[in-house]
Amino acid sequence: MKPLVIFIALGIALGIALALAACGKADPPAPAPAPATDAGPLRIGVTLHPYYAWTANVIAGVPGMEVTNVLPGEVDAGSYQPSPGDIAKIAKLDVLVVNGIGHDDFIGDMVKSSGNTRLVTIAVNEGTPLLAGGHGEAKNSHTFISFTNAIQQTRLIARRLGELRPQHADKLRANAAAYADRLRGLLGTASQQLAKAKVKKVVTVHDGYAYLLQELGITLGGVVQPSHGLIPSAKELGEMIDLMKKEAVTVVLTEEDFPDKLLAPLREATAARVYVIGHVATGAYTPQKFEVEMRTNADTLVKALVTDPE
Amino acid sequence: MSTHVAEQAVPVRTVEVRSPSPAREAGQVIRAVLHIVFWSAALLGASWKHAQRDAAAGKAGATPADEVAFRDLASDDQRIYRNALEGLVEAEDARSRDKAWPTVEALAARRIPPFAPDPLDRGAYAWKRLEAGGLVNYVGTPGASGHPTFLVVALEPQPGEPADPQAVVDETHHRLADGTMIHVSIWIGGASPGAPIAQPAYEDGWRRVTMGTR
Numbered sequence: 001m002k003p004l005v006i007f008i009a010l011g012i013a014l015g016i017a018l019a020l021a022a023c024g025k026a027d028p029p030a031p032a033p034a035p036a037t038d039a040g041p042l043r044i045g046v047t048l049h050p051y052y053a054w055t056a057n058v059i060a061g062v063p064g065m066e067v068t069n070v071l072p073g074e075v076d077a078g079s080y081q082p083s084p085g086d087i088a089k090i091a092k093l094d095v096l097v098v099n100g101i102g103h104d105d106f107i108g109d110m111v112k113s114s115g116n117t118r119l120v121t122i123a124v125n126e127g128t129p130l131l132a133g134g135h136g137e138a139k140n141s142h143t144f145i146s147f148t149n150a151i152q153q154t155r156l157i158a159r160r161l162g163e164l165r166p167q168h169a170d171k172l173r174a175n176a177a178a179y180a181d182r183l184r185g186l187l188g189t190a191s192q193q194l195a196k197a198k199v200k201k202v203v204t205v206h207d208g209y210a211y212l213l214q215e216l217g218i219t220l221g222g223v224v225q226p227s228h229g230l231i232p233s234a235k236e237l238g239e240m241i242d243l244m245k246k247e248a249v250t251v252v253l254t255e256e257d258f259p260d261k262l263l264a265p266l267r268e269a270t271a272a273r274v275y276v277i278g279h280v281a282t283g284a285y286t287p288q289k290f291e292v293e294m295r296t297n298a299d300t301l302v303k304a305l306v307t308d309p310e
Numbered sequence: 311m312s313t314h315v316a317e318q319a320v321p322v323r324t325v326e327v328r329s330p331s332p333a334r335e336a337g338q339v340i341r342a343v344l345h346i347v348f349w350s351a352a353l354l355g356a357s358w359k360h361a362q363r364d365a366a367a368g369k370a371g372a373t374p375a376d377e378v379a380f381r382d383l384a385s386d387d388q389r390i391y392r393n394a395l396e397g398l399v400e401a402e403d404a405r406s407r408d409k410a411w412p413t414v415e416a417l418a419a420r421r422i423p424p425f426a427p428d429p430l431d432r433g434a435y436a437w438k439r440l441e442a443g444g445l446v447n448y449v450g451t452p453g454a455s456g457h458p459t460f461l462v463v464a465l466e467p468q469p470g471e472p473a474d475p476q477a478v479v480d481e482t483h484h485r486l487a488d489g490t491m492i493h494v495s496i497w498i499g500g501a502s503p504g505a506p507i508a509q510p511a512y513e514d515g516w517r518r519v520t521m522g523t524r
Binding site: 191 | 421
């Protein structure tokens with residue numbers, strides 16, 4: 001037997017053994033971050049657009065704090081491929097605000113590659129109750145498409161930044177409170193209008209709207225995509241049509257990029273009306289983006305469930 | 311010349327190195343593979359046994375009888391629970407600033423859920439605050455049938471009680487802005503109490519809601 005063959009055989013066996021040993025083991029908890037020093041500017045990075053908006057509002061007018069995006073604006077986190085330039089950005093950060101439950105899993109390797117060992121991570125979902133995914137998965141990572149979660153996670157960001165810069169804790173907390181008040185205003189206005197909804201059950205293309213729908217009292221009848229980002233098969237579309245007919249669902253909420261040719265059968269078979277709900281996932285990073293896009297989402301829901309059925 | 315003599319003085323020894331027979335070599339590979347598989351199986355077995363023991367002790371997976379996981383609540387109840395978490399954080403903020411737990415009316419005036427009027431509230435909840443010393447309850451009693459009572463509990467340390475420097479902020483431990491660590495919990499299912507309670511009883515129908523999805 002050739003030495004190369006032996007080497008390959010041992011390699012395969014070792015690989016299988018390691019894979020077996022890894023099966024069933026939970027991910028180890030992330031190590032506790034080293035505290036940032038209480039001096040100098042605090043450079044805060046974010047992985048997702050909403051986190052940029054929330055952090056920017058929390059640190060507004062606070063000296064020595066700045067927020068920057070790690071990912072380019074035009075790229076959705078779901079299709080993102082890390083680049084050397086983005087890893088270099090992480091090397092210069094003091095704090096990183098992350099989703100941490102599946103929406104930015106790429107970030108761990110990027111942080112390791114950056115060599116930044118003093119980075120403090122704020123995992124915004126650490127105090128957020130998680131809904132199940134659209135097809136029974138343990139957790140739905142789209143917690144950021146929600147007014148309620150945005151308020152609580154903004155509060156968390158302010159609290160954690162205040163621990164790093166205690167001299168600014170009161171200002172950070174006041175900023176978070178003011179931002180929360182504005183978001184509650186948007187949610188309250190939408191709630192008043194949706195209380196008159198004639199349609200209370202919808203089907204969504206994507207499983208990212210569960211938190212928003214729940215806080216607006218709307219029932220989620222089903223999710224078209226078999227899993228996040230996957231195109232449904234003809235069989236799955238057929239099952240969704242059956243479900244919509246059976247439960248008399250007449251409204252489908254879709255995302256911007258979902259192929260219209262896949263929506264056509266739903267429309268034709270059920271006469272459903274289709275509306276686009278945004279993800280706050282691409283475009284320029286601005287402090288206003290979350291409020292602007294979520295107001296549009298709320299207005300769209302009012303149109304779909306209150307105005308158009310009249 | 312001298313080099314030539316030296317070469318002659320050291321006789322060249324020829325050794326024939328034979329490779330093992332194919333059967334022997336295959337045997338060595340199989341032995342190595344068996345070792346790897348055996349020790350991996352031993353490791354997996356130990357992990358599995360440990361997990362079984364934890365499950366039997368209620369440490370993982372199973373929810374203890376006096377608790378209910380957020381994921382297992384009805385959607386309307388999940389919505390109230392999420393609102394109650396938001397309300398609790400805002401009440402803690404007010405407690406930090408004003409040195410007193412806010413009234414339901416004060417929270418409602420700031421449009422803070424679940425205390426503020428909510429046009430989408432199917433349970434028609436009415437909220438009240440109960441307080442005694444460092445113990446405060448916010449109780450949500452449904453006006454519509456088929457909805458459970460909610461109870462938010464916050465318990466401050468006794469005056470003079472030393473702070474635990476190792477205490478970690480988590481689902482049941484929150485830190486106020488002045489550094490005070492408090493115990494917090496949200497309960498569901500019992501009858502609306504007339505006086506504040508720190509530890510609602512299972513026998514009275516109460517279940518503590520746990521986030522429990524990670």
